[in-house]
Amino acid sequence: xxxxxxxxxxxxxxxxxxxxxxxxxxxxxxxxxxxxxxxxxxxxxxxxxxxxxxxxxxxxxxxxxxxxxxxxxxxxxxxxxxxxxxxxxxxxxxxxxxxxxxxxxxxxxxxxxxxxxxxxxxxxxxxxxxxxxxxxxxxxxxxxxxxxxxxxxxxxxxxxxxxxxxxxxxxxxxxxxxxxxxxxxxxxxxxxxxxxxxxxxxxxxxxxxxxxxxxxxxxxxxxxxxxxxxxxxxxxxxxxxxxxxxxxxxxxxxxxxxxxxxxxxxxxxxxxxxxxxxxxxxxxxxxxxxxxxxxxxxxxxxxxxxxxxxxxxxxxxxxxxxxxxxxxxxxxxxxxxxxxxxxxxxxxxxxxxxxxxxxxxxxxxxxxxxxxxxxxxxxxxxxxxxxxxxxxxxxxxxxxxxxxxxxxxxxxxxxxxxxxxxxxxxxxxxxxxxxxxxxxxxxxxxxxxxxxxxxxxxxxxxxxxxxxxxxxxxxxxxxxxxxxxxxxxxxxxxxxxxxxxxxxxxxxxxxxxxxxxxxxxxxxxxxxxxxxxxxxxxxxxxxxxxxxxxxxxxxxxxxxxxxxxxxxxxxxxxxxxxxxxxxxxxxxxxxxxxxxxxxxxxxxxxxxxxxxxxxxxxxxxxxxxxxxxxxxxxxxxxxxxxxxxxxxxxxxxxxxxxxxxxxxxxxxxxxxxxxxxxxxxxxxxxxxxxxxxxxxxxxxxxxxxxxxxxxxxxxxxxxxxxxxxxxxxxxxxxxxxxxxxxxxxxxxxxxxxxxxxxxxxxxxxxxxxxxxxxxxxxxxxxxxxxxxxxxxxxxxxxxxxxxxxxxxxxxxxxxxxxxxx
Numbered sequence: 001x002x003x004x005x006x007x008x009x010x011x012x013x014x015x016x017x018x019x020x021x022x023x024x025x026x027x028x029x030x031x032x033x034x035x036x037x038x039x040x041x042x043x044x045x046x047x048x049x050x051x052x053x054x055x056x057x058x059x060x061x062x063x064x065x066x067x068x069x070x071x072x073x074x075x076x077x078x079x080x081x082x083x084x085x086x087x088x089x090x091x092x093x094x095x096x097x098x099x100x101x102x103x104x105x106x107x108x109x110x111x112x113x114x115x116x117x118x119x120x121x122x123x124x125x126x127x128x129x130x131x132x133x134x135x136x137x138x139x140x141x142x143x144x145x146x147x148x149x150x151x152x153x154x155x156x157x158x159x160x161x162x163x164x165x166x167x168x169x170x171x172x173x174x175x176x177x178x179x180x181x182x183x184x185x186x187x188x189x190x191x192x193x194x195x196x197x198x199x200x201x202x203x204x205x206x207x208x209x210x211x212x213x214x215x216x217x218x219x220x221x222x223x224x225x226x227x228x229x230x231x232x233x234x235x236x237x238x239x240x241x242x243x244x245x246x247x248x249x250x251x252x253x254x255x256x257x258x259x260x261x262x263x264x265x266x267x268x269x270x271x272x273x274x275x276x277x278x279x280x281x282x283x284x285x286x287x288x289x290x291x292x293x294x295x296x297x298x299x300x301x302x303x304x305x306x307x308x309x310x311x312x313x314x315x316x317x318x319x320x321x322x323x324x325x326x327x328x329x330x331x332x333x334x335x336x337x338x339x340x341x342x343x344x345x346x347x348x349x350x351x352x353x354x355x356x357x358x359x360x361x362x363x364x365x366x367x368x369x370x371x372x373x374x375x376x377x378x379x380x381x382x383x384x385x386x387x388x389x390x391x392x393x394x395x396x397x398x399x400x401x402x403x404x405x406x407x408x409x410x411x412x413x414x415x416x417x418x419x420x421x422x423x424x425x426x427x428x429x430x431x432x433x434x435x436x437x438x439x440x441x442x443x444x445x446x447x448x449x450x451x452x453x454x455x456x457x458x459x460x461x462x463x464x465x466x467x468x469x470x471x472x473x474x475x476x477x478x479x480x481x482x483x484x485x486x487x488x489x490x491x492x493x494x495x496x497x498x499x500x501x502x503x504x505x506x507x508x509x510x511x512x513x514x515x516x517x518x519x520x521x522x523x524x525x526x527x528x529x530x531x532x533x534x535x536x537x538x539x540x541x542x543x544x545x546x547x548x549x550x551x552x553x554x555x556x557x558x559x560x561x562x563x564x565x566x567x568x569x570x571x572x573x574x575x576x577x578x579x580x581x582x583x584x585x586x587x588x589x590x591x592x593x594x595x596x597x598x599x600x601x602x603x604x605x606x607x608x609x610x611x612x613x614x615x616x617x618x619x620x621x622x623x624x625x626x627x628x629x630x631x632x633x634x635x636x637x638x639x640x641x642x643x644x645x646x647x648x649x650x651x652x653x654x655x656x657x658x659x660x661x662x663x664x665x666x667x668x669x670x671x672x673x674x675x676x677x678x679x680x681x682x683x684x685x686x687x688x689x690x691x692x693x694x695x696x697x698x699x700x701x702x703x704x705x706x707x708x709x710x711x712x713x714x715x716x717x718x719x720x721x722x723x724x725x726x727x728x729x730x731x732x733x734x735x736x737x738x739x740x741x742x743x744x745x746x747x748x749x750x751x752x753x754x755x756x757x758x759x760x761x762x763x764x765x766x767x768x769x770x771x772x773x774x775x776x777x778x779x780x781x782x783x784x785x786x787x788x789x790x791x792x793x794x795x796x797x798x799x800x801x802x803x804x805x806x807x808x809x810x811x812x813x814x815x816x817x818x819x820x821x
Contacts, residue, residue: 099247457489
């Protein structure tokens with residue numbers, strides 16, 4: 001009985017696999033046409049050709065089908081076929097479209113393209129709103145190739161990248177596919193259920209392709225691709241583009257289509273170039289062939305990005321719907337060059353779905369059970385775009401070596417080579433791996449750990465770590481870690497360490513238990529790094545970092561309680577010991593400055609301390625609320641999707657209790673709200689506002705004051721939205737009520753992109769404002785004007801700001817040199 005059932009299901013599978021209309025599409029010269037749209041005229045079935053012009057249209061039953069072959073730049077072709085059995089082969093040759101201006105009345109004083117684009121702009125919102133809700137089938141494929149990769153980058157071997165590189169150091173390094181069902185309801189309800197997912201070389205992998213991330217609508221004013229790129233039919237498009245009507249033609253429905261060449265007025269703007277096709281009278285998009293650059297999106301390794309979208313007319317709904325999209329890209333950096341393509345195909349639209357209140361929620365992507373376990377018969381049956389020979393070979397090659405590469409013998413041989421002990425390891429650090437058992441042991445470099453401060457003098461830190469990942473799930477792990485530190489001038493050895501367990505990547509539940517002895521900054525926000533402090537101290541005699549000794553035992557737990565609400569709690573016992581300078585060593589002595597004491601309250605009194613030695617228990621509770629947070633659910637993890645529609649809110653409570661110095665007990669309540677808002681072609685605006693108050697904190701230890709993220713080095717790092725660039729680190733520290741606010745607007749190319757000559761540099765103008773109120777002091781404020789995206793060629797990591805500060809009429813100004821990563 002079992003064998004009969006098995007044979008029955010195999011026969012069914014075989015018959016469905018053969019239910020295909022296949023063939024090749026070429027031009028009149030016999031050259032293959034890639035990514036031609038092939039669909040039935042009723043829209044029930046659709047596909048596209050692959051790079052070799054091969055298509056495979058899945059159908060349900062034998063019968064008569066009216067097929068449409070559509071490709072931008074070629075005449076649409078309708079073909080009636082009577083299919084008696086499957087597979088059915090139909091090869092097609094398509095003719096190039098001959099555009100004509102005969103349908104257009106040309107006025108010598110007017111540009112006909114401008115009138116067409118103006119109509120498309122006028123009806124942009126109306127056309128975008130025509131699709132109120134729908135369901136559809138979605139297919140996507142992502143592919144990355146590398147060409148002539150070097151053996152090493154910055155001295156580090158890069159290997160064969162999972163078997164993707166051949167003897168010429170070229171090949172496919174990423175290939176994946178998804179088949180999913182998508183649902184949409186305006187304005188922004190979206191849901192995708194991935195039915196099948198496939199990653200070359202990883203039969204347990206899940207493709208990261210998603211329908212929402214692949215969706216680029218040129219009906220929007222801007223298309224977000226790292227930066228906001230202006231659409232050719234944006235409300236303000238005439239400020240960015242020139243247009244030329246190349247010609248007209250009729251589509252397969254008899255509608256007049258205008259082919260319009262799009263040329264940027266200023267090539268350095270955030271713009272596209274190429275062609276957009278607009279349907280006459282409907283003023284809807286028929287297709288796009290548009291290109292932008294990595295310089296425009298400010299991802300310098302990207303050379304070009306080319307978008308090609310195809311639409312078909314839905315008779316029953318009276319508008320054009322997108323049926324396919326390809327995004328081609330080229331990249332080059334660090335001696336590595338390559339290209340890739342993301343393909344998307346939409347089919348089986350239903351514009352009258354029966355949605356209910358439970359059809360949508362915050363989850364925008366989910367996987368069906370065993371989505372990554374579909375066999376080759378399933379994929380052959382449902383894959384709408386046939387694989388190329390190159391892609392077939394990549395699957396075969398990587399699937400054949402996958403089992404070998406996961407075997408203990410292979411992994412042990414790789415580890416044996418990597419784990420060989422070198423004579424430089426005691427200075428440069430050493431890592432031992434057992435890949436089969438998913439274990440790792442590492443010791444960091446004591447040489448790279450060398451720093452300098454006036455409390456410890458020359459000192460070095462060594463980090464030691466052992467980590468064990470879960471055998472079947474890398475998102476789960478436990479690790480033990482330790483830091484060993486020795487200060488030469490104070491002749492003091494300190495050690496701390498702990499244990500951490502990550503339970504999963506769904507709610508990110510993590511438990512950490514730690515303890516030991518360490519030096520810590522009195523300003524707990526750590527406004528200056530140990531490396532920058534070492535440089536400032538040794539070369540400029542500016543010992544900004546102020547330290548104390550912390551002996552502690554603590555336990556911390558963090559977890560996402562429900563979607564959009566993260567909780568973390570920390571309970572510790574601490575013994576705090578004030579420290580003083582032990583050295584006045586400097587590499588370059590200066591006559592105009594001298595070291596200060598380690599007491600920020602008395603910088604000239606080298607024998608004083610900012611607080612008395614004491615013991616205290618500390619409790620910290622933090623809640624993070626992400627309003628309206630949407631997310632993608634993978635079988636073993638959860639990806640939260642950032643949104644600029646709503647702010648983030650942080651609420652915190654801090655308590656010091658059971659101190660042996662009774663005056664040191666206190667309570668503090670604080671809150672912070674922050675948001676980054678995209679303003680389309682006008683750039684990005686960000687703000688941050690926070691405040692708090694202390695209770696029963698009149699005489700607490702200075703280390704428990706609220707300190708602010710100041711800057712005295714004239715070097716900026718990372719996010720400027722919570723930083724005062726000219727505020728001394730401890731000038732306004734408080735144990736009373738306080739509030740701070742920060743504003744920053746990055747104009748991207750909106751201002752500098754319009755200035756001749758300067759626009760060629762691709763710089764961004766940034767304006768900032770910062771204010772601080774503390775109960776016992778006059779308000780402090782800063783204003784800044786900056787230039788971002790500085791650098792050379794593809795290396796744009798620099799920023800320069802001029803900042804002016806003001807407090808009670810005292811003004812100061814300085815340049816801040818920044819690094820952005």
